[in-house]
Amino acid sequence: MNAIRTAVFPVGGLGTRFLPATKALPKEMLPVVDKPLIQYAVDEARAAGIEQFVFVTGRGKSAIEDHFDRNHELEATLADKGKDELLRSITDDLLDPGTAAYVRQMEPLGLGHAVWCARHLIGNEPFAVLLADDLIHGDGPCLADLVATHARTGGSAIAVMEVDADEASRYGIIEPGDRTDAGIEVLGMVEKPAPDEAPSNLAIVGRYVLRPEVMELLGSQGSGAGGEIQLTDALRGLIGVAPFHAVPVRGTRYDCGTKLGFLEANVALALSRHDLGGDPRRVLRAILET
Ligand code: G1P
Numbered sequence: 001m002n003a004i005r006t007a008v009f010p011v012g013g014l015g016t017r018f019l020p021a022t023k024a025l026p027k028e029m030l031p032v033v034d035k036p037l038i039q040y041a042v043d044e045a046r047a048a049g050i051e052q053f054v055f056v057t058g059r060g061k062s063a064i065e066d067h068f069d070r071n072h073e074l075e076a077t078l079a080d081k082g083k084d085e086l087l088r089s090i091t092d093d094l095l096d097p098g099t100a101a102y103v104r105q106m107e108p109l110g111l112g113h114a115v116w117c118a119r120h121l122i123g124n125e126p127f128a129v130l131l132a133d134d135l136i137h138g139d140g141p142c143l144a145d146l147v148a149t150h151a152r153t154g155g156s157a158i159a160v161m162e163v164d165a166d167e168a169s170r171y172g173i174i175e176p177g178d179r180t181d182a183g184i185e186v187l188g189m190v191e192k193p194a195p196d197e198a199p200s201n202l203a204i205v206g207r208y209v210l211r212p213e214v215m216e217l218l219g220s221q222g223s224g225a226g227g228e229i230q231l232t233d234a235l236r237g238l239i240g241v242a243p244f245h246a247v248p249v250r251g252t253r254y255d256c257g258t259k260l261g262f263l264e265a266n267v268a269l270a271l272s273r274h275d276l277g278g279d280p281r282r283v284l285r286a287i288l289e290t
Contacts, residue, residue, distance in 0.1 A: 003150060003151055004048070004049065004127065004150060005125065005127075006121070006127045007045040007050040007052070007128040007130055008122070008127060008128070008130075009028075009038065009042070009045075009053065009054065009131075010105075010111055011028045011056060011057055011061060012056055012104070012108065017258065018030065018262075025063060026061045026064055028061075028064060032256065032265045032266050033266060033269050033273060033276075036067060037132045038064055039093060040132070041130040041131075042093075043093070044141045044142065044143050045143055047143070048141055048146075048147045050128060050143075053099055053100045054101050054103065054118045054122070055102045056103055056104075056105050056117050057102050058106070064102075065100075065102055069094075074090065075090065078090070105117050109228060110226075110228025110229040110230055110231075112221050112229035112230050112231040112232075113218070113228070115129055115214070115215075116215060116218035116219060119219075122212060125212055126150060126212060127212065128147070128207070128208065128210075129206075129207070130208075131206025131207075132206075132256075134205050134207070134253055134256070135254045136159075136249060136251050136253050137251055137254065137268065138251035138252055138272075140250050142205070142247075142249050142253075146159060146207055146208070146247055149182050149183050149209070149247055153245060154242065154243065155244050155245065156208070156209060156235070156243070156245075157182075157183060157245045157246070158186070158204055158207065158235070158244075158247070159205040159207040159208075159247055159249050160184070160202040160205060160247070161203055161205050161248065161253055162201050162202060162248075163201055163202075163203040164201070165201065167203070168198035168201065168203065169192050169193060169195060171203035171204055172192070172230075172231075173189065173190055173198045173199055173201075174186050174189045174246050175189060175199035175200060176202055176246065180245070182243070182245050183245030183247040184202070184245060185244070186246050187239065188236065189232050190232070191224055191230045191232035205249050205253050208235075210235070210238070211241075211242055213238060213242075214231075214234055214235065214237070214238055217237040217238070252268070254268065267280075
């Protein structure tokens with residue numbers, strides 16, 4: 001049996017970096033090639049055995065609910081026209097009835113607050129958190145690695161990647177301990193440290209498997225970096241109570257929370273496709289050569 005059944009997707013953010021595109025469209029619905037960002041995160045969760053999907057939303061995010069719901073009119077039209085492949089593209093990815101839940105964050109108080117808003121749907125089970133901004137491509141689903149670590153240790157696990165020293169202040173940075181078969185022991189962590197205060201070059205990527213005790217910690221967590229209730233700050237309270245490991249990301253992580261990272265993801269994923277009705281490599285080369 002899979003010990004991690006539920007995943008939380010914090011999708012309440014305003015997406016101001018992508019205005020005006022995100023004025024009426026949730027940033028999680030921005031497409032990378034032809035799939036919205038949130039779909040990549042949900043697919044990765046599914047591949048890790050997740051069965052329940054909790055979206056922590058906010059105002060103006062109803063397109064996410066519609067995306068995972070059936071659209072009978074569109075399905076009927078595609079079926080009538082014999083467009084079977086397109087029909088599959090909108091039905092294969094549907095979530096099973098009753099497995100998606102939506103809670104509203106109501107106030108933009110930070111990632112920690114968003115996760116805490118899901119507490120009544122989580123109960124007393126360990127759970128996963130996926131940040132859709134972080135798109136991870138290739139070399140095995142990242143969340144599945146964290147689930148495997150949890151299965152070995154019974155503790156918490158987070159994904160990490162190496163970053164340059166001048167980028168550390170954009171991330172949560174861990175203080176690493178011993179490297180074991182289960183992963184790198186986590187001794188501490190700090191959210192968005194000043195360049196000279198980063199405890200290592202290992203940055204947290206938006207994939208977590210957490211013990212449920214974190215919800216109580218979040219309930220009393222004051223605001224931290226940027227004046228927001230930070231998940232990283234509450235996670236410190238889990239260290240030492242039960243095993244806590246960091247697992248290096250396999251594959252490539254694209255930061256789709258920035259314009260350049262989003263562009264990079266689109267280019268990289270387009271190059272990995274052979275069904276775009278042309279040769280993306282040739283198109284890109286032509287642009288670069290002019
Ligand atoms: C969040 C987390 C941070 C993590 C990052 C990964 O930050 O708070 O610890 O390193 O995601 O993308 P945000 O990007 O929301 O500022």
